[in-house]
Amino acid sequence: MSIGQTFLGLLEATPRHGYDIKRRYDEHFGHSRPVAYGQVYATLSRLLRGGLVEVEAVEPGEGPDRKRYAITEAGVADVAQWLARPEQPEPYLQSVLYTKVVLALLTGREAAELLDVQRAEHLRLMRELTRRKRGGDLAEQLICDHALFHLEADLRWLELTTARLDELAARVRA
């Protein structure tokens, strides 16, 4: 995810201090990985240099002066462009799992066993996410759902590959 553009999006509604941007970011998007303070200020400096934000006010505080950042017109245009641009679908063609299956077959190991163990591991994680979803608010549920659908896609591939192992074995050993 682009942190810079996400910050710009948060600033579009209203100017904010760095601390406030971090708080809003963590609240909406930080679920399992809050953004570090160092990254917040490094990102804001970069946006400032690029003319996408400006310092609207500097307020004295008990510690160092606090800067309030505001988005510029160029920043608004940048967010709009980013939101309108579709993300590149990731086809995962270089799958580690596929490589492992082929290597197991080539070396005469039990490929079905490998797939069974992987299935159990995927399901373990899916259970964890399902439990997390139960206790979570709507945002948490949607984030877990996204992960669950991806894991489910992997599992469907595992099932299909298990069903076609004999065929694949004949092909790779030919």
Place this chain on the structure above:
Amino acid sequence: MSAPLLVAEGLHRSFGETVALVDAALRIDEGEVVAVLGSSGSGKSTLLHCLAGIVRPDRGRVVFDGRDLVTMSDAQRSALRREQFGFVFQFGQLVPELTCLENVALPLRLARVPRREAEQRAGQWLERLEVTEVADKRPGEVSGGQGQRVAVARALVTRPRVIFADEPTGALDSLNGERVMRLLTEAARDSGAAVVLVTHEARVAAYSDREVVVRDGRTRNLEVAA
């Protein structure tokens, strides 16, 4: 380790030339939710039918609470299913002529519980399954998701010790399927019932405590606990 509630060992079952189960085994403890996973035709539904005493295996044993279902008479097995087991299938399980409330009350009426009490308990289960609004409607007048929640209420109304659910969300969209699974597993856990959940969907299986995989009629249990 305490004795399992339901245990199957060495199950073999064929239908004519078709071999459905080969040395299949499974154990379920009190209050446990176990997913039986497998592709179409893997034998998972036959396994469920053997566990529930609907189909008699050619060989092997199925012991529920210390009693072997395989050696029981048909009448004994019917009584066991009525009193100790609950069932949820993919569809077509509600009686179309009865209202949803009457459908849920039906297992209690068959157990000779007076109508008023049966319907009162049925109403409580409809409430538990968040589907009171359809109490007076007939199954044909409700959505797929509502119908499945009514079916779950009916499966739980007799407070069975095991719920057998065969693709309970197979005919539902994701959102309704999730709701049915959440309510089914929560209600079963609250009432202490074990659940045998047959499914080919991983997202549904993720509501279980552990899984058993059936492939070509053989069970494979990796014993990966939640």
